[in-house]
Amino acid sequence: EDKVVQSPLSLVVHEGDTVTLNCSYEVTNFRSLLWYKQEKKAPTFLFMLTSSGIEKKSGRLSSILDKKELSSILNITATQTGDSAIYLCAAGSQGNLIFGKGTKLSVKP
């Protein structure tokens, strides 16, 4: 059965800290790995990774895929209170996205 596992499930840090969120997957016909940020309502897209070892970066956020280890990490440097959210990882197989349960990040001032 296809599955995506995220860790930790929740995390509390202080502003300025650096965090690493983990995602591992077991998906048939893997095509892509996606990260989303969910604050109040709709998840918003962060990154899509299809090639192993190539880092994608957007401001203080970055992500990398390791196809050999079937995993991905999302890094956030110099965290801010606005980074508080649930971060969702999803693995794309043919025609479908399998989501993990998410990591709830809380950034304290």
Place this chain on the structure above:
Amino acid sequence: SQTIHQWPATLVQPVGSPLSLECTVEGTSNPNLYWYRQAAGRGLQLLFYSVGIGQISSEVPQNLSASRPQDRQFILSSKKLLLSDSGFYLCAWDKGHSSGANVLTFGAGSRLTVL
């Protein structure tokens, strides 16, 4: 540009009552459409997806049904709600002919509470 609309945003319904959640997409044609449910501690669960008008695939057998009467309209329904139907329902779309490497775009969600 493409936009996705989902309504109502919140809904409180008694057990045994019917349900209808609606989702429409603008600015694209032949999208793939999805209904997900997000329950606390369980992540996003795919309920239904559709690759075209009248074509519905169900991922999880349950008390709900979906319909796609028009190309950019997707409806989630129930004839009789159960307490366990409470949750946050998200509609989403991606490009047609998806190969599993397309980005899903989500609507704002509908929070359903069944009492």
